[in-house]
Amino acid sequence: MDNQRRLEAERTLERLMPRMVEHRRHLHRHPELSFQEARTSSWIAERLADIGCGSVRTAVGGFGIVAEWTGLEPGPTVALRADMDALPIEEETGADYASTVPGVMHACGHDAHTAGLLGVAAYYESLQGAFKGTRRLLFQPAEELTPGGAKPMIEDGALSGVDAIYGVHLWSPLPAGRVETRAGAFMAGVDEFTIDIVGRGGHGGMPQHTADAIVAGAALVTALQTIVSRNVSPLETAVVTIGSFQAGEASNIIAGHCRLKGTVRTFDLGVRDQIRARIRELTRSVCAGYGTEGRLDYREGYPPVINDEAEAARCLRTAAMLFGEDAAGLSELITAGEDFAYYLERIPGCFVFVGAGNPELGAVYPHHHPRFDIDESSMKQAALLLIGCAESFADANG
Template identity: 70%
Template sequence: MNQDQTAAADKLLELYPRMVSDRRHLHRHPEISFREEHTSAWIGDRLAEIGCASVRKGVGGYGLVVDLKGDHPGPVIALRADMDALPLQDLKEVEYRSQTPGVMHACGHDAHTSSLLAIAEYYHSLDGGFGGTRRLLFQPAEELTPGGALPMIRDGALEGVDVIYGVHLWTPVQAGTVSIRGGAFMAGVDEFTIEITGKGGHGGMPEHTRDTIVAGSALVQALQSVVSRNVSPLDTAVLSIGSFQAGEASNVIAGNCRLKGTVRTFDKGVRDLMRQRISELVRLVCAGFGTEGELDYREGYPPVVNDELEAARCMAAAAELFGDGNVRQSELITAGEDFAYYLEQVPGCFMFVGAGNSEAGAVHPHHHPRFDLDESSMLQSARLMIGCAEKYAATFSRE
């Protein structure tokens, strides 16, 4: 590490107890997507306590945008954290468990916010001794489409921004490890509902009915051929049916059937193809059984596609900070993220910082009622985002 990296690491280590305190406060008081009123107000109070003067509130709903300006010319570098929780009961036996029934931070957004607050305090402590502007985005509503990123963009969060970086603390990756991938990284996530209408009747007289269970079963089978027979084996796609609802009695043929499913893709062309083939099969298969099928297809977040140059820059920064052996190229991730919308507007990179640690009880997957993470990963996250920002700023000044 160079002198600046060592100074940043020392300052963040000094701030670490407050990072833990902040994270545990947020963990005790979670709020779900689009309802983060008290969370947003608390973040605003913390920023005022730190001494941040340029804070915009109510950005894209409950979002906040903080500009920390250096005394020297340079780029505008955005760093983002999300703040919302999930509608899930916290089953952990810890002193900081959620105090809100049926709501908990089960994905690490409390730790993301705490890391970004520490980054705010670090840059504020430099008293302008850096180049350009560090713009910190505290974003609401990542967990629920249409998400919070687009409203923040519409409210000007990216105006003048040259590059953006974000981190997700990720328990499937061991703490102390950084995982990055250039190009397509996380999937575009779509959902659909299919309503099949036929004619119900007596289970012993099927000839007088149009059986929607038979039609639905055939449609499920047909849909499973879309990936294997329409998508190139060189591409990646997932189509899963998660719900099949029809009928209530053993001797009554159902006149209605409802299917629900999800589609995951990493390429716009594949995404469009999946939607087209699903639509065609709904129409044709249902008609073949004398029923009618209606498709409600909802496009969610697009794929997260990291800028190749920025991904390489972040890999280099991570290697300098944590060593080559602790940095790896990520596999494709079929979860979605609305950070994708920022990357459609400006170059940038979204990264995973390992937060799994069996000794710290961080063994459960994200969105699990016993989810927890290794809190030391917040230090790694803050160091990485600062390292990426300063590596970009140094290159920018040379250009």
């Protein structure tokens, strides 16, 4: 992206900024939960029609929308993605654009992702074909709830013919103006599991006639801690958490049933498989050792977000070019998940955080908090960064 195009993009987005804010606030007032984004989806389609986009596909893998612009010069197809769903949280910001839907809130910033991508849409429309290749914008539903909205959109062709993909998450723990990502593993794969231990209950004073599910459960919880400490390589990162242990009714009754619930976070598919296999083995063998039976229900969530090396470097280079050398840097590993992982499993690309925190505006709360809010100026940066990455990729692969 040469200097002149950069300045033009900045000017265009500056001009579009009031509309992006208006769009974000509209979405913020009218949030919809994952897999229920019917109104949000048709609202986005209407805004794309206002902008004048000639190629819009609706109902892509559910409520997904794909909009496309093709330039006059041949070149690669680059996809840019925003998610659109909200969370089951009662908003407590007190903002005048606060949610009007009881118990539902845009508490992760997906309203701003969508508004920012509509800014990108207006930018490409304004170019009237003066760019190389094709830009495909993906408006994705249902990021917050597995199995997620990315997978069905991919199965419905959202990535067909796409050479690279980029996605932004506005991130309130980072100050507005900051851009961070990393090559390789960036965000965790997130799985969940439930273990039911079936023993034989009985009289608390006569344990010899029972198989105590609580004792087996306690031993199993302890044994599961050894997966990360004794089985996973010390050079890898993983989490195994038991967050729920439910058993028993009274002090004088030996429990015949115990239920454990936990989550697994990994940054490598091999480590994920290893942990899953060890949970299965320990559940079977520890429970059998205590005369009980362990039944594991392991549910795979999103895989880890693994950024392409070259595309992560491009993203940081582009951010430094757009916002200054000091603005871009290496992110730490993030133990939250993202279904952007499914796109990156198929094609090269990069997922990147754009800082949205600002104490002066009260944007200091974490994501998924009832008082979560963002510095709205970050939407312009997100849009510029997505455009910058797409143009850099097209210049390099023209």
